[in-house]
Amino acid sequence: MNDLWVQVAYLVASVLFVLGIRSLTKPDTARRGMQLAAVGMLIAVVGTLLLHEIVDYRWIMVGLIVGALLGYPMGMWVPMTAMPQRIALSHLFGSLAASLVGIAEYNTAMHVQHEPIASARMAALGLEVLFGSLTVTGSFMACGKLQGFVTERSVTYRGQNTVNISLFTLAVLMFVYLVVEPGAETVFYAMVVLATVLGVMMVLPIGGADMPVVLSLLNSYTGLSAAATGFALHNNVLIITGALDGASGFLLSVLMCKAMNRSFTNVLFGAFGAEVTAPTGAGAETAKLAVKSISVEDAAMQLAYARLVIIAPGYGMAVAQCQHEVRELSELIERRGGEVKFAIHPVAGRMPGHMNVLLAEVDIPYERLYGMEDINPEFSRADVALVIGANDVVNPAARNEPGSPIYGMPILDVDQAKSVIVLKRSMNPGFAGIENHLFYEAKTFMLFGNAKDSVAKLVAEIKNV
Amino acid sequence: MPTSLSGFGEFYVFVLAAFLGYQLITHVPPLLHTPLMAATNAIDAITVVGAIAAAGSGHGLLASILGCAAVASAMSNVVGGFLITDRMLSMFRRGEAASSNGKQERSK
Numbered sequence: 001m002n003d004l005w006v007q008v009a010y011l012v013a014s015v016l017f018v019l020g021i022r023s024l025t026k027p028d029t030a031r032r033g034m035q036l037a038a039v040g041m042l043i044a045v046v047g048t049l050l051l052h053e054i055v056d057y058r059w060i061m062v063g064l065i066v067g068a069l070l071g072y073p074m075g076m077w078v079p080m081t082a083m084p085q086r087i088a089l090s091h092l093f094g095s096l097a098a099s100l101v102g103i104a105e106y107n108t109a110m111h112v113q114h115e116p117i118a119s120a121r122m123a124a125l126g127l128e129v130l131f132g133s134l135t136v137t138g139s140f141m142a143c144g145k146l147q148g149f150v151t152e153r154s155v156t157y158r159g160q161n162t163v164n165i166s167l168f169t170l171a172v173l174m175f176v177y178l179v180v181e182p183g184a185e186t187v188f189y190a191m192v193v194l195a196t197v198l199g200v201m202m203v204l205p206i207g208g209a210d211m212p213v214v215l216s217l218l219n220s221y222t223g224l225s226a227a228a229t230g231f232a233l234h235n236n237v238l239i240i241t242g243a244l245d246g247a248s249g250f251l252l253s254v255l256m257c258k259a260m261n262r263s264f265t266n267v268l269f270g271a272f273g274a275e276v277t278a279p280t281g282a283g284a285e286t287a288k289l290a291v292k293s294i295s296v297e298d299a300a301m302q303l304a305y306a307r308l309v310i311i312a313p314g315y316g317m318a319v320a321q322c323q324h325e326v327r328e329l330s331e332l333i334e335r336r337g338g339e340v341k342f343a344i345h346p347v348a349g350r351m352p353g354h355m356n357v358l359l360a361e362v363d364i365p366y367e368r369l370y371g372m373e374d375i376n377p378e379f380s381r382a383d384v385a386l387v388i389g390a391n392d393v394v395n396p397a398a399r400n401e402p403g404s405p406i407y408g409m410p411i412l413d414v415d416q417a418k419s420v421i422v423l424k425r426s427m428n429p430g431f432a433g434i435e436n437h438l439f440y441e442a443k444t445f446m447l448f449g450n451a452k453d454s455v456a457k458l459v460a461e462i463k464n465v
Numbered sequence: 466m467p468t469s470l471s472g473f474g475e476f477y478v479f480v481l482a483a484f485l486g487y488q489l490i491t492h493v494p495p496l497l498h499t500p501l502m503a504a505t506n507a508i509d510a511i512t513v514v515g516a517i518a519a520a521g522s523g524h525g526l527l528a529s530i531l532g533c534a535a536v537a538s539a540m541s542n543v544v545g546g547f548l549i550t551d552r553m554l555s556m557f558r559r560g561e562a563a564s565s566n567g568k569q570e571r572s573k
Contacts, residue, residue, distance in 0.1 A: 010514075013511070017508045017511075018485065018489070020504065020508065021486065021489050021490065021493075021501075021504065021505070021508075022489050024493045024497050024500065024501050024504060025489070025492040025493050025494070027494075027496065027497060027554075027557040028559070030497060030500065030554045030557070031551060031554040031555060034500075034504055034507075034547065034550050034551060034554060035551065037504070037507070037508055037547070038507075038547040038551075040508075041507075041508065041510070041511065041543055041547070044511060044514055045513060045514065045517070045543075048513075048514045048517045048518065049517065051518065053518065053522050054517070054518065054521040054522060055521065055522065055523040056520075056521050056522075056523050056529070057521060059520040059521060059529040059530070059532060059533040059536070060517050060520045060521045060532075060533070060536055062533055062536075062537075063516065063517075063520055063532070063533040063534070063535070063536025063537040063540060064536055064537075064540050066537040066540075067513075067536060067537040067538065067539065067540020067541040067542075067543070067544065068540055068541070068543075068544045070537065070540075070541035070544075070545070071540060071541035071542065071543065071544030071545035071546070071548070072544055072545065072548065073545075074541060074544075074545035074549070075544060075545035075546070075547070075548025075549040075552065076548055076549075076552065078549065080553070083499060083503075083553075086549065087499075087502055087503060087506065090503070090506045090541075090542050090545065090546060091506065093510075093538040093539070093541050093542050094506060094509050094510055094512065094538070094539065094542050096534075096535070096538045097510070097512045097513065097515075097516055097535040097536075097538040097539035097542075098512050098515075098535075100516070100519075100531045100532070100534050100535035100538065101512060101515045101516050101519050101531075101532070101535045103531055104519040104524075104527070104528045104531035104532050104535070105519065107527055107528060107531070108519075108522075108524040108525070108528045111525070112524045112525050112528065113524075215502070216502070219502055219505065219506070222506070222509055223505070223509055226509050226511065226512050227479055229512055229515050230475070230479075230515075231475055231479075233515050233518065234475065235514065235515065236475065236478050237511055237514065238511055238512065238514065238515060239475055239478050239479050239482065240478060240479075240482040241482075241508050241509055241511045242479075242509065243478075243479050243480075243482035243483040243486055244482055244483075244485070244486035244489075244505065244508070245486075245505040245506075245508070245509040246483060246486070247482075247483045247484075247486030247487045247490060248486055248490045248501060248502075248505045249502075249505070250487075251487060251490050251491065252490075252498065252501075252502065255495075344495070344496075346495055351498075351499060351502065352495070352498035352499060352501075352502065353495055353496065353497060353498030353499035353500070353501070353502075354499055356495070356496045356497070356498070356499065356557075357499045357500070357553055357556070360553075360556040360557045360558070361556050363556075363558065365558060365559055365560040366496055366557045366558065366559070367559065367560055368560075369496060371494075371495050371496070
């Protein structure tokens with residue numbers, strides 16, 4: 001009887017989760033919807049504690065308390081600029097939980113219950129620990145690259161793809177062997193170890209600019225391992241949630257790949273950094289071109305008298321942490337009668353939607369944040385396009401240089417504006433290492449220096465105009 | 466349903482849920498993609514349910530320890546995930562609300 005109520009609790013939780021995800025289709029309903037989803041989680045947890053097979057609460061309580069103590073700072077204290085690594089870390093914890101449950105289940109079946117594991121159950125357990133362990137180390141590497149304790153550059157070596165594909169094939173073979181022969185304990189643990197190695201090897205060659213795809217993909221894997229846990233435990237709420245999460249991660253990775261005009265395979269095995277070894281002659285060609293730098297006074301003058309300013313932020317804005325200054329700048333321009341819009345490229349920053357969160361944090365109303373398709377027709381109307389710490393996503397080479405590695409990638413058409421001001425630290429090429437011809441165009445002016453200082457100076461100067 | 470096919474019902478659930486998820490998430494605007502990722506992470510921490518069962522079923526010390534670690538990992542995502550999603554979503558404001566908030570901040 002009791003267990004029936006647990007099932008009801010799971011059903012309620014599943015419905016609330018689906019409603020929570022649905023609420024995210026509109027910013028106004030999102031918060032309430034996700035609060036309901038949190039209630040669903042509470043119901044599911046309380047319901048589980050009532051299961052008749054639970055006989056010992058000590059370990060559960062320790063886990064719940066430690067987890068809550070770990071989770072609170074990860075929820076409340078992490079700054080918005082660190083969101084990508086925070087998300088990577090939560091992929092790590094999510095998949096770690098699934099892997100540990102899988103290992104515990106396997107061990108219990110083998111040594112406590114002494115019952116043969118059916119092949120179907122073994123397949124579920126196998127997928128659970130395979131996806132789980134791979135995501136644990138993969139997320140750790142992604143987190144490291146984003147936080148900076150692992151090099152952000154793509155690490156490549158000769159025969160890398162062969163090594164990775166061999167490791168992957170070996171893991172799949174072990175999995176198949178286990179399904180046929182579930183009692184092969186050594187193979188099970190060897191597969192866990194192999195999957196963790198594979199996680200590291202897979203993320204190693206992926207550079208910082210491709211992180212949005214990797215984070216989405218890891219999101220998907222976390223979901224799949226949760227769904228596999230559900231299959232192994234015959235628990236529908238886990239299957240439903242895992243499927244939702246898996247679908248979400250998959251869809252986001254597809255969107256991110258589209259926004260870079262690249263395929264999955266290219267992101268995973270392409271090792272962008274290595275591929276780009278000097279588009280022939282580009283160096284010599286650009287050496288002849290000169291960039292025009294602009295003084296703060298002149299830039300401020302342009303912005304102060306512009307009717308429409310479109311700001312295109314990139315990862316550089318997150319690094320310089322100048323969102324507050326940018327907000328001040330946009331308010332100042334508006335008070336002088338100009339209009340300010342923000343152009344957000346889908347892969348600006350290090351994760352999907354990164355820039356939106358940073359700008360929302362400083363109280364910029366979300367109606368001013370425009371996606372690429374919506375803003376591109378507006379650039380021709382803009383008096384000034386202000387590029388803050390973005391590079392590849394505004395590089396016209398993507399449109400008109402078939403030889404360029406980023407050719408075909410959809411970009412923000414900032415070069416259609418009447419004038420372009422680029423805030424940039426120095427003339428180093430962007431992450432992908434590709435020259436940006438936007439910087440050499442007649443209507444482009446470079447304002448060199450730290451973005452935070454530059455924007456602050458612009459604000460001070462416009463106040464004096 | 467014969468026991469050999471009982472897993473098939475679960476497969477139905479998986480496929481339909483994945484399809485539903487795909488349909489819903491197609492309609493999430495890029496504006497909210499970061500909160501979406503945090504949110505799916507938070508609800509994905511439902512693995513805590515499996516972890517609780519592993520930690521508390523009295524299947525020996527190893528299972529309890531592994532289960533306990535799994536409960537802690539998943540629980541950190543439950544608490545951290547919902548908190549950070551709520552924190553982010555509270556920042557997305559419409560024009561009027563946002564500008565009045567901005568004014569308050571300036572007048573401080």
